Amino acid sequence: MAVTLADVAARAGVSSATVSRVLNGNYPVAGSTRERVQRAVAELDYVVNGQARALAAATSDLVGVLVNDVADPFFGLIASALQAEVGVGAAEPGGKLTVVCNTGGSPEAELTYLTLLERQRAAGVVLTGGAVDSSAHSEAVVARLARLSASGTRIVLCGRPPLTLPGDSGPLTTLAFDNHGGARRLTEHLLSLGHRRIGYVTGPAERSTTGHRLAGHRAALEAHGMGPGTEAGADADQLIVHGGYDRDAGFDATLELLRRDVGVTAIVAANDTVALGVCAALRDRGLSIPGDVSVAGFDDLPFSADASPALTTVRIPLQEAGARAGRLVMGRITPPPGGVATITTELMVRGSTAPPAAARA
Amino acid sequence: MAVTLADVAARAGVSSATVSRVLNGNYPVAGSTRERVQRAVAELDYVVNGQARALAAATSDLVGVLVNDVADPFFGLIASALQAEVGVGAAEPGGKLTVVCNTGGSPEAELTYLTLLERQRAAGVVLTGGAVDSSAHSEAVVARLARLSASGTRIVLCGRPPLTLPGDSGPLTTLAFDNHGGARRLTEHLLSLGHRRIGYVTGPAERSTTGHRLAGHRAALEAHGMGPGTEAGADADQLIVHGGYDRDAGFDATLELLRRDVGVTAIVAANDTVALGVCAALRDRGLSIPGDVSVAGFDDLPFSADASPALTTVRIPLQEAGARAGRLVMGRITPPPGGVATITTELMVRGSTAPPAAARA
DNA sequence: ATGCGGAAAGAAAGCGCTTGCTGTACGCCT
């Protein structure tokens, strides 16, 4: 059916071994022969069978990237930059295809996709998104990663807590986002504006990112004498609503916060998408931003800068992270010493935060 | 190195053929033998080599999806729904891995990725986004698609103009978005509000979608006696600015429109992302939305409903389209008669459009 | 008893490629 190496060889009057060598260019072939072969390849419009090649050469043209959901801009940006880095320019050898796997945050799906990628003998796997803090599942994931790693698959963690494989050579290559520092600076910004009653809508409880951001927020409060032991921090729990990483979670959580009537003058959202819901809920209740309540997000997704008012948030250079993860998984750059590189975050102060009404009066 | 079929066979005391049959369940195997094999598989934690299987069985576990850029929510939503449909639940047989290819709208990149997918003998390919109207390139693309199709790769066009392969069995399976109708209804909405000077920011000139939307817009104008031949339509060209599908294009185009000083009371953007830029530019110039100028978009991306004011736009059910494309490319549903299914669009009237100031006065 | 059909398992031939090893022919040295 399809044109094979043998067809090309026959046409060029050489053996298939020679054709293979011309194609891969890793063995001396006389100029005239090479030309003849190349002409035959062109005439027959030959395209190598990647599966046969992979089988014979024990290589793979696939790189997997595990994300919660590509439709979420957070992951979309990472995946896009990764694919651009890993992908090919003009069929350049070494360029890989990017397999996107939506895990929906489910550890089972994560495991399933890891198995599938192992089955395809993927050249590399990038895991993104906060890890799930469930020891049962993370054990299984670690076991799978250990096998993958042992069989030569390069593994990169992006925005996940570092991980060390059992009986292996040091920790996995990791790109860690400075969630703690970013959240801390964000809350400090609100405190410096004069806010004292700051609501906080968390992400999903089981994700590691959620904890890190919340911890940063609390660290800022404590540094200002508003820790849990202090008088000012007495009802700190009342200011926190546990949500999720989607818009509706922000909406609902905000209504809950307002219902509690704890006098918030600012709300920090788990991320920008949540902040969208927070803003929607506030408007729904007739509250102005930042007039009545200031709002801040996290991630600095593309639409945040153009929101009205523009959203104060913490920028994570997601594209840079994706590109870097791509280079790491391709082995184009060497992992940082210790395996962990921290991606710094930057506070973006914009129109959605302002001094509380009381301070302005 | 890795565990192979032979290892499992040896452990179970059977031939590798039997193991293969147990794994694929397409051949009678005695219950006791089956059990023994399954135990061996579990004990050895065997994972089949997908490449070897693909080579022997002439199948593939890969489905490719060509998008402009996954980071763009428009494509992200399609890709996400597609991958969910095509992907696996618990390694269910038949589940495929989704290869995402960012073409950046470049026909060369498109061709390169098609070759790569052919090399991997992909089971299916979904092409999204408006096609590029350049005959030279589209010819090459058509040729590649014809080969892919001939070799059994299922091809689905999603949001692209229908295409018929030379000497083939009818047109390719196509999911066409009703861009024309949507744009027309959108402009009619503005006209019915009383707008007569409606600016229009187009998408990239070479994309087919751009033309379809613009045509719909013009059709609405003509139907209201504002066609190019009429007095009202005399300077129609002045109301149109050619842009692109990104936020900055909308920003720049709007400034240009204002510079022309043609008295627009409403601006229709090529899509929601562009509308974001349009709004930003208007605010930048101190104009209120919709007080001074109404703004409308296209696509109804997730953030549009929560924008402030909420964006009037035309909804394309992108997730539904992606899911349907997934089912088609998997052969789970049969193509519509004639090959072309039209995805209907729906006008979403929201806060960013209102009667012009003059009409309200 | 003999023979026969069918169910289950094995042997082995590929699938299309890569690559170590084996030839072969030429140019050069002594």
Added chain:
DNA sequence: AGGCGTACAGCAAGCGCTTTCTTTCCGCAT
């Protein structure tokens, strides 16, 4: 002129599976 090194090119053995064809073995009817 003989021998040897070098530069190419071919042979053939896999890579790990699937699948066709055979074989084996049993139970049953004759």
